[in-house]
Amino acid sequence: MKQEMEQSIALRMQQQFLEELRGANEISARFGLQLSEQGMQELAKARTQALVDHGRVELGASAVRAIAEGFCDSPFLLQEDYEAVLPELVDAFYYFKNACGEQLTDDELILAMRERYDVFDGSVEAVVGTSLEALCRARRLGQDYDEEWEEDDAYGDE
Amino acid sequence: MVTNEALLPILPETAATLEQPEAIYALLEERIRRYTMGDSSSVPADTARRLLEGILYCLDLNRRFPAEDVPSTAPPRIRWKAGVSAAKRIARRAKLLFLQAQRTPPPLVNTAYCDTMEALPAFFAAYDADFFAQEIPCSFDYPLCQPVPESLSGAEYMQDFLRRLLAENTLLRALPHEALLSLYERYYLDYADLLVNLYLPAAEMASLCALAGEPVFALSLPQEKLVSVNRLLVILDEHEALQRMNDAAERALCALSLRGDFLVRYTMQTAEELLVRLRAANSMIGLEKEGFSPM
Numbered sequence: 369m370k371q372e373m374e375q376s377i378a379l380r381m382q383q384q385f386l387e388e389l390r391g392a393n394e395i396s397a398r399f400g401l402q403l404s405e406q407g408m409q410e411l412a413k414a415r416t417q418a419l420v421d422h423g424r425v426e427l428g429a430s431a432v433r434a435i436a437e438g439f440c441d442s443p444f445l446l447q448e449d450y451e452a453v454l455p456e457l458v459d460a461f462y463y464f465k466n467a468c469g470e471q472l473t474d475d476e477l478i479l480a481m482r483e484r485y486d487v488f489d490g491s492v493e494a495v496v497g498t499s500l501e502a503l504c505r506a507r508r509l510g511q512d513y514d515e516e517w518e519e520d521d522a523y524g525d526e
Numbered sequence: 527m528v529t530n531e532a533l534l535p536i537l538p539e540t541a542a543t544l545e546q547p548e549a550i551y552a553l554l555e556e557r558i559r560r561y562t563m564g565d566s567s568s569v570p571a572d573t574a575r576r577l578l579e580g581i582l583y584c585l586d587l588n589r590r591f592p593a594e595d596v597p598s599t600a601p602p603r604i605r606w607k608a609g610v611s612a613a614k615r616i617a618r619r620a621k622l623l624f625l626q627a628q629r630t631p632p633p634l635v636n637t638a639y640c641d642t643m644e645a646l647p648a649f650f651a652a653y654d655a656d657f658f659a660q661e662i663p664c665s666f667d668y669p670l671c672q673p674v675p676e677s678l679s680g681a682e683y684m685q686d687f688l689r690r691l692l693a694e695n696t697l698l699r700a701l702p703h704e705a706l707l708s709l710y711e712r713y714y715l716d717y718a719d720l721l722v723n724l725y726l727p728a729a730e731m732a733s734l735c736a737l738a739g740e741p742v743f744a745l746s747l748p749q750e751k752l753v754s755v756n757r758l759l760v761i762l763d764e765h766e767a768l769q770r771m772n773d774a775a776e777r778a779l780c781a782l783s784l785r786g787d788f789l790v791r792y793t794m795q796t797a798e799e800l801l802v803r804l805r806a807a808n809s810m811i812g813l814e815k816e817g818f819s820p821m
Binding site: 377428429434462465466474 | 558566567569574
């Protein structure tokens with residue numbers, strides 16, 4: 369009985385999540401971006417995995433919709449990459465949430481990720497491969513991203 | 527169906543005990559939203575677990591101390607809220623006990639006692655019944671003679687700790703400073719700096735004095751009296767010895783003009799534990815005399 373109840377909660381949450389993505393689809397469609405039903409299922413799995421991997425819990429409205437809406441008007445995000453890019457951004461988002469020790473709000477973090485994504489001409493690697501410090505430093509100080517990216521590369525080579 | 531494994535970090539320990547899980551999850555969802563003030567849709571699993579424990583603790587608190595206007599059949603949210611109120615009420619009472627403990631210190635104190643008294647205000651400043659009612663945000667260095675049961679949490683733990691501390695202080699305050707000092711020097715060598723309880727030797731010696739028919743205020747017995755009391759407790763059967771120790775503890779408190787059910791029970795318990803130790807030590811000596819080695 370209890371197990372059935374838990375499954376029913378999980379199912380309800382899953383449906384709620386898919387409903388959120390459909391809502392996000394309506395907005396992103398204006399920019400020519402849409403997730404297929406299959407893409408939504410994949411994104412749901414990726415989000416669940418990211419939450420487990422990063423040890424976080426999300427019971428209400430998901431941040432994934434905000435991420436989708438925060439990136440959908442980027443001129444560098446194309447329909448053919450959309451379903452592959454979103455799961456990576458979602459994983460990076462939950463990673464950065466932990467890294468910032470809850471000091472950044474969801475919106476602030478999404479904005480910082482989006483800025484970096486655009487500055488590097490739509491490079492997901494530039495977002496997921498950076499540190500939180502670099503992400504925030506650039507936002508705070510208006511640092512030159514190109515120099516910083518080269519710096520990151522140099523560190524990577526060491 | 528894709529199972530939401532994101533729930534797993536908070537489910538394993540609590541799944542079996544959850545009543546009305548739908549309502550509990552809705553409540554947890556609301557608490558997470560409040561906790562993050564809408565700034566974040568997710569929290570670390572550890573925070574979610576602590577928030578869930580807070581909800582379950584308040585529900586349990588309401589079950590044990592039911593609010594008059596909240597029936598046991600009320601929705602979990604209502605019962606949780608009543609539990610939060612109960613936790614706040616207990617914290618307020620504990621604060622009063624703390625103020626009383628500050629006003630009535632024992633005649634002699636040690637470092638651990640002082641450190642604990644300095645640490646306790648942090649509890650009242652940091653205790654958060656709305657989110658983490660089960661937590662005890664301060665440290666307790668001073669070891670009580672009869673420790674607080676580990677089953678107690680949050681403000682309940684603090685209230686019980688202070689109740690016990692006050693009972694101990696009451697006995698100590700009824701005894702002469704010099705007699706206590708002399709007792710501690712014999713018992714602990716360095717009572718001021720060691721992590722030791724100040725009540726234990728005083729309560730034990732007071733009970734032994736009463737048992738020997740000597741003045742309790744002296745907190746001291748001549749060697750021959752100690753030996754005879756020890757022998758008496760060993761030759762009596764267990765039930766009789768226990769009865770004598772309990773009577774002695776009660777007489778000691780009467781001699782000090784102390785009353786109060788809790789203090790009487792507390793001191794009797796201490797005397798009973800002394801009896802157990804004495805009888806165990808004597809049986810060990812008996813075994814050694816018969817040729818059995820404890821090693």
